[in-house]
Amino acid sequence: DTAVSQTPKYLVTQMGNDKSIKCEQNLGHDTMYWYKQDSKKFLKIMFSYNNKELIINETVPNRFSPKSPDKAHLNLHINSLELGDSAVYFCASSPGQGQRTDTQYFGPGTRLTVL
């Protein structure tokens, strides 16, 4: 069984388009995250949700809007895509960011290419 899943795995689109990436976890975790990994492999936190509530928003352009319909899902919608948005986006989940032994588990990633 896949613990953290993302769709799609690859996404190629034109500048200016709007696209969404979906993430689901079946681990029963309370906290979910979105990370952006650039071409140099640098991993940067974008958002974090705990039980459907936004707890981290790391100065991400407001073209990026996360949505958490329930604690097992955290989707990422991106408006007006730009060339610089090209990256691999990873979803992750953890039991609860307030827990002493909290540990993150990552999804397979979505490679976004903006042309």
Add this chain to the structure above:
Amino acid sequence: AQSVSQHNHHVILSEAASLELGCNYSYGGTVNLFWYVQYPGQHLQLLLKYFSGDPLVKGIKGFEAEFIKSKFSFNLRKPSVQWSDTAEYFCAVKGTYKYIFGTGTRLKVLA
């Protein structure tokens, strides 16, 4: 400010060589420390983690790491690397609300 630095950006080793990857963190509170591995084209997988207790932690695939509080370090080690260890390695620290990742070390093991 919380930060993680990995000093080695690229490491090239021959098979059977010993590995040590450096990781230093800056965080004032109780730390949880992690090493993740990312094989080419794949997602990050947890190698090992430290929360408390024995500062020498053992992970999967023969990896281990030692937490040295006085040096703010959590270096990753493996006595004998294999070609299949070729990957990107990330050190991370969990602060109050978020995880902070180092910039990664790209390891290439030559067969």
